[in-house]
Amino acid sequence: MSIAGTTRPRHDKAPVTPGRIICVGTHHKTGTVWMRKVFRGIANDQDIPFMQVNRAKRMADIPKAGPCICVNWHSAFPPEMLAHPEARFIHIIRDPRDVLLSGLRYHRVAGLGNEKFLREKRKEWNGLNYQERLNTITDEGDAMLFEMAHKHDDTMQEMLKWDYSHPNSIEIAYEDLIEDEDCSMFRKALEDIAAPGIDIDRAVQTYWDRSLFGGLAKKEDRAGAVPAAHVASGKPAQWVKQLPREIAEEYEARYGKDLAALKYEVNPDWAAQCTPLAGKAA
Numbered sequence: 001m002s003i004a005g006t007t008r009p010r011h012d013k014a015p016v017t018p019g020r021i022i023c024v025g026t027h028h029k030t031g032t033v034w035m036r037k038v039f040r041g042i043a044n045d046q047d048i049p050f051m052q053v054n055r056a057k058r059m060a061d062i063p064k065a066g067p068c069i070c071v072n073w074h075s076a077f078p079p080e081m082l083a084h085p086e087a088r089f090i091h092i093i094r095d096p097r098d099v100l101l102s103g104l105r106y107h108r109v110a111g112l113g114n115e116k117f118l119r120e121k122r123k124e125w126n127g128l129n130y131q132e133r134l135n136t137i138t139d140e141g142d143a144m145l146f147e148m149a150h151k152h153d154d155t156m157q158e159m160l161k162w163d164y165s166h167p168n169s170i171e172i173a174y175e176d177l178i179e180d181e182d183c184s185m186f187r188k189a190l191e192d193i194a195a196p197g198i199d200i201d202r203a204v205q206t207y208w209d210r211s212l213f214g215g216l217a218k219k220e221d222r223a224g225a226v227p228a229a230h231v232a233s234g235k236p237a238q239w240v241k242q243l244p245r246e247i248a249e250e251y252e253a254r255y256g257k258d259l260a261a262l263k264y265e266v267n268p269d270w271a272a273q274c275t276p277l278a279g280k281a282a
Helices: 032-046 056-061 096-109 130-135 140-149 151-161 184-193 200-209 245-261 277-281
Strands: 021-025 050-052 068-072 087-093 169-173
Touching: 021 032, 032 050, 032 068, 032 200, 050 056, 087 184, 096 130, 096 140, 096 151, 096 245, 130 140, 140 151, 140 245, 151 245, 169 184, 184 200
Parallel strands: 021 068, 021 087, 050 068, 087 169
Antiparallel strands: none
């Protein structure tokens, strides 16, 4: 499906074979909070072990039999986990341009207890932390450039580092997942992995219950379920209307090849779709 000149990422390869350990990898602002709620909910509902795996020694806690859910919210699984013969991965990325916009909104207001990098004070910012420094920038275009050069760049490098040819990884675009209103994509991923001991119907129900198009469609149902700072429209290609052309051109200069590598943009002139700052002010 093409949106505003973009193309959704497709990584054509043979489907994964069944496996016992479901590993879920995301990146900052690519649906991490959503997937945390979904897979922790599945684990709690079906009494399945759930653990973060950031280092190889954590793998010693994986049960020797039965299903297990292992997560890494930066998709930085240790090599031993990536090579585990029973591990199957669900990896989620998002259009980096929308990641930039979502990150900027979130970093202005997020609770400092949620993100370590937001509260760390830096000498080069005269003792301010990331959030404080960001909020001193009153020009929105300059704020985007600041975000682009810092946390956004970290996230972009993470997405580029992932091995998209991994034979046991299911690659999913956030843009497709947020429109998965019949849950068919999520169901297919679990059916392909076919982890023994997982009740897929119940897992899909948990996914529906914790999705903005499902059980959390009404704002009054989100209280306590999703932090307010994380909730926005979630719609794809927000950059078309929200990214000023001048910033889009700078983005293409810095990350144009990366957008192509991630299969999110095939047109180097995509920035022309964005409105110049003068037009936005008018």
